[in-house]
Amino acid sequence: MASARLSPTRTLAAHAVLILYTVIALFPVFVIVVNSFKSRRAIFADPLALPWPEHFDLIGYTTVLNQGDFFAYFQNSLIVTTASLFFVLLFGAMAAFALSEYRFRGNTLMGLYLALGIMIPIRLGTVAILQMMVAGGLVNTLTALILVYTAQGLPLAVFILSEFMRTVSDDLKNAGRIDGLSEYAIFFTLVLPLVRPAMATVAVFTMIPIWNDLWFPLILAPSEATKTITLGSQVFIGQFVTNWNAVLAALSLAIVPVLILYLIFSRQLIRGITAGAVK
Amino acid sequence: MAARKPFRWHIPVFLAPAVLVYTAIMIIPLFGTLGQSLFNKGETGADFVGLANFATLFGDPRWSDAFWNALGNNLWFFVVHMLVQNPIGIALAAILSTPRLRMAAFYRTAIFIPTILSFVIVGFVWKLILSPIWGIAPGMLDAVGLKFLFAPWLGKEEYALTTLALISVWQFVGIPMMLIYAALLSIPDEVLEAAEMDGITGASQFWKIKLPLILPSIGIISILTFVGNFNAFDLIYVAQGALAGPDFSTDILGTFLYRTFFGFQLQLGDPYMGSAIAGAMFGIILIGVCIYLFGIQTRLRRYQF
Numbered sequence: 001m002a003s004a005r006l007s008p009t010r011t012l013a014a015h016a017v018l019i020l021y022t023v024i025a026l027f028p029v030f031v032i033v034v035n036s037f038k039s040r041r042a043i044f045a046d047p048l049a050l051p052w053p054e055h056f057d058l059i060g061y062t063t064v065l066n067q068g069d070f071f072a073y074f075q076n077s078l079i080v081t082t083a084s085l086f087f088v089l090l091f092g093a094m095a096a097f098a099l100s101e102y103r104f105r106g107n108t109l110m111g112l113y114l115a116l117g118i119m120i121p122i123r124l125g126t127v128a129i130l131q132m133m134v135a136g137g138l139v140n141t142l143t144a145l146i147l148v149y150t151a152q153g154l155p156l157a158v159f160i161l162s163e164f165m166r167t168v169s170d171d172l173k174n175a176g177r178i179d180g181l182s183e184y185a186i187f188f189t190l191v192l193p194l195v196r197p198a199m200a201t202v203a204v205f206t207m208i209p210i211w212n213d214l215w216f217p218l219i220l221a222p223s224e225a226t227k228t229i230t231l232g233s234q235v236f237i238g239q240f241v242t243n244w245n246a247v248l249a250a251l252s253l254a255i256v257p258v259l260i261l262y263l264i265f266s267r268q269l270i271r272g273i274t275a276g277a278v279k
Numbered sequence: 280m281a282a283r284k285p286f287r288w289h290i291p292v293f294l295a296p297a298v299l300v301y302t303a304i305m306i307i308p309l310f311g312t313l314g315q316s317l318f319n320k321g322e323t324g325a326d327f328v329g330l331a332n333f334a335t336l337f338g339d340p341r342w343s344d345a346f347w348n349a350l351g352n353n354l355w356f357f358v359v360h361m362l363v364q365n366p367i368g369i370a371l372a373a374i375l376s377t378p379r380l381r382m383a384a385f386y387r388t389a390i391f392i393p394t395i396l397s398f399v400i401v402g403f404v405w406k407l408i409l410s411p412i413w414g415i416a417p418g419m420l421d422a423v424g425l426k427f428l429f430a431p432w433l434g435k436e437e438y439a440l441t442t443l444a445l446i447s448v449w450q451f452v453g454i455p456m457m458l459i460y461a462a463l464l465s466i467p468d469e470v471l472e473a474a475e476m477d478g479i480t481g482a483s484q485f486w487k488i489k490l491p492l493i494l495p496s497i498g499i500i501s502i503l504t505f506v507g508n509f510n511a512f513d514l515i516y517v518a519q520g521a522l523a524g525p526d527f528s529t530d531i532l533g534t535f536l537y538r539t540f541f542g543f544q545l546q547l548g549d550p551y552m553g554s555a556i557a558g559a560m561f562g563i564i565l566i567g568v569c570i571y572l573f574g575i576q577t578r579l580r581r582y583q584f
Contacts, residue, residue, distance in 0.1 A: 010481075014374045018386040021371060024449070025390045028404040031415065047415050087300070095297035098290050114297065117305055119502075119568045121510040123533075124557045125308030127315060127540060127550055132308060151304035154297050183289040212397035214513045219541075234399045234517060251400050262395045266388050269457070 029255070036060050036248035043244050060245030064253065067246075069224070073232035078257070080142055080228060081210050084149035088206050089199055091150070092157030097187050099158070100165040101173070111162070117155030122148065123215060133220055140223040148216050153206040160205075164198035165191060200268035204261075211258050229254050313561060316554035325551070332555035342552070346559070348527060349535040352440055356531055357508040359444035360451075365500055367448070368455025369493075373485055375456070376463040387460065391453035402517030405446045409433055433518065436528040443529055447514050451507075455500045462496035463489060495579050502571040509564055512537060532560050 034051060035043045042055035049055065064070050099111050122129075129148060130139075138144040168191055176186045192199075217231040227235070233250050240246045316332055318325040336342050371390060375383050393401070408415045411431045420429050432442040466489060474480070474488045512533030515523055521538050523530035538546075540553030 011377075011380070014377055014380060015382075017374055018371070018390075021367075022386055022389045025393050025452075028401075028408060029392065029396070031408065032400065032404050044413060047413070047418075087296075091297040091300065094293040098293035102287065102290050104287070104290055110294065110298070114301060117301065119506060120309065120561065120564060121506065122305050122309075123510055123512070124561050124564075125305060125312050126536075127554050127557060128308035128311030129304065131311075131550075147300065147304050151300050154301050154305075158297060183287075184292075187293070208395050212395075212399075212513075214398060214516065230397045230399055233397075237399070237403055247403070251403060255396065255400065258395050258397075259392070262392075263388070266391070267384075 032248055032255075033252050036245070036252040038245075040245055043248075057245070060247075060249030061253075063243065063246040064249045069227075070229075070232065070236075070250065070253075072225070073227050073229045074253075074257075076142060076226055077211060077229040080145045080149065081207055083142075083146045084153060084210050085203060085207055087146070087150040088153035088157050089202065092154050092202065093161050093192060093195070093199070094187070095154070096158045096161035096165055097191060100162040111158075114155055114158045117152075118159060122152045126215070126219060130219060138220075140221050140226050142221065142226055144220045145216055145226075145228070148220065149210045149213075153202075153210070156205060157202045160202050161195060161198055164195045168194050197268045200265045204265045204269055207261060208258065309561075312554045312557050315551060316558040319551045332551060333559070336552065336555050336559060345527065345530070345535060346556070349530045349532050350563075352529065353509055353511075353531040355440060356444045356447075356511065357505060359441060360448055360504050360508055361501065363445065364448040364452050365455050365497070365504065368452050368500070369459050369497070371452070371456045372459035372463055373489070375460055387457075390456060393450045394453035396450065398513035398517050401446065401450050402514055406433060406518060409442070434525060436525050439519070439525060440529045443514060443518060446518070447511070450514075454503070458496055458500055459493055462493040466492050495576075498571065498575055498579055501575075502568060505567045505571075506564055509560060509567070532556065532563075536560065 031047065034049075035047060037051035037057065037060075038049075038055045039057035039059065042049065042051075042057070046055075051057075095114065099107060099114075133139050133144045138147075172190060173186055176190050181189070212230055213228075214230050214234060217226075217228045221227070222231065233247075233254050236250050237247050315325075317327060317329060319328045319332060320326070336346050374380075375387055377383075407413065409432055411417060411429070411434075417426065417429045420426050430438060432438045470488065470492075471484070474484050479487055509532060511531060515529050515531055515534050516537070519525075519529050521534060521541075521543055523534045523538075536553060536556045539556055540548055540550060542548030
């Protein structure tokens with residue numbers, strides 16, 4: 001049916017628009033990455049030139065990598081993101097399972113309570129969160145960040161995952177019950193593997209804001225030992241404001257991990273959104 | 280029949296971790312902040328002052344000028360997103376969902392990439408591109424003979440906020456695109472085939488058939504944009520600093536809250552007024568969400584396939 005209404009001109013026009021927008025979307029990234037491989041003089045003389053051999057220079061990367069801190073920041077970001085992601089997915093899936101599988105008094109109310117956080121941003125509680133972390137001695141620890149990000153990610157995770165878990169066949173779960181599986185075993189061995197696409201969607205939507213967040217690291221954990229890569233590169237830009245090579249190399253390195261994870265999950269992403277609640 | 284079913288312990292076990300963390304880190308601080316906005320410094324700690332902080336915020340010229348300025352800027356920031364980001368997102372999604380379009384997955388992935396970048400990178404690279412000294416934009420405009428159009432957009436009071444809003448649009452256009460794309464994919468083929476039988480194809484098919492069907496998704500996108508915009512902070516902070524220059528022309532509620540709570544060069548931090556600003560933001564977002572939930576969402580017609 002599709003072939004009848006797709007004239008070549010329309011297809012061509014569609015490609016033209018999409019290519020134009022793709023160029024707009026990728027151009028700034030291209031500028032950063034290309035210039036990070038060039039010598040200082042070449043950056044200023046011809047910012048758009050590719051790093052041909054005569055301009056090619058790794059001085060930016062060596063500067064960054066010799067700054068020992070950069071690896072520490074990287075490690076902090078990795079710890080915070082992975083740990084928060086783990087807790088969001090585990091706790092979120094558990095709560096979503098309880099809400100979608102069992103009928104109990106207060107079920108709907110609990111669902112609404114947990115969904116409240118999708119609309120009201122956690123940042124508005126920052127004042128009290130900081131006071132609480134000061135009281136608990138958690139300021140300048142990664143634990144504080146992990147706690148905050150877990151709470152921040154849970155509402156959306158519960159919402160998306162419970163929509164998905166309603167689609168898991170009841171027969172399968174009941175078959176498990178007849179075979180004598182406990183409710184915990186049903187959750188971990190039957191349901192969790194089946195909602196993997198939804199978990200991937202939640203993972204992307206949870207991970208990106210955590211990796212890129214500047215607000216909470218700036219407020220809760222600005223010390224040298226707990227800086228994340230996002231805060232680290234912001235400070236780095238301030239310190240090395242004239243060392244363009246180093247700044248560009250640092251930014252290129254900061255793009256890599258989140259880009260890799262996005263490319264891994266992006267196939268699952270559309271599948272997750274389509275089948276999920278937001279359609 | 281057994282008198283009572285045994286208590287199903289697994290339900291609280293499944294719910295407890297999420298509910299505890301969420302309540303302790305999100306709900307309690309949120310209401311703690313709202314509560315604190317009713318207090319102010321007294322001789323012996325905090326004194327209850329009722330709504331006096333809000334009266335100061337809205338009425339006392341020392342505070343209200345900055346507040347209304349930030350609120351107005353924030354509204355403009357939101358308007359730009361609604362007028363530019365969402366139409367572009369919908370248009371891209373409509374084009375992407377053309378059946379049998381080659382390389383659709385590539386375009387989709389590429390257009391979403393700015394969304395995954397951190398604000399630090401986004402702010403830095405656009406400052407670089409738009410810089411009048413080193414910048415790429417003046418050179419590119421020069422190459423096509425339009426050099427006279429160039430102005431230091433981020434440095435001029437009248438352009439800076441719009442420029443930042445457009446940068447933010449550039450970054451986040453992937454989100455409406457993805458959600459609308461998913462909504463368009465979920466329209467069943469039978470509906471579109473029926474439209475074709477009636478001779479409705481191409482653009483008129485989009486306006487008459489697809490658009491009404493994706494209105495609920497557009498509603499969700501609008502409210503997500505609203506919440507996101509009134510909660511924005513990072514882009515302004517990395518591009519213009521906490522002072523939201525030039526001369527506060529890019530100050531929005533997020534930067535205003537940050538400055539008030541943590542202080543800046545000219546002023547000490549004030550947790551009570553900071554809480555009051557957070558409370559005002561809470562109210563604004565709540566009003567917006569309520570308008571959406573009760574005014575818009577209930578009127579949207581949903582179709583079951």
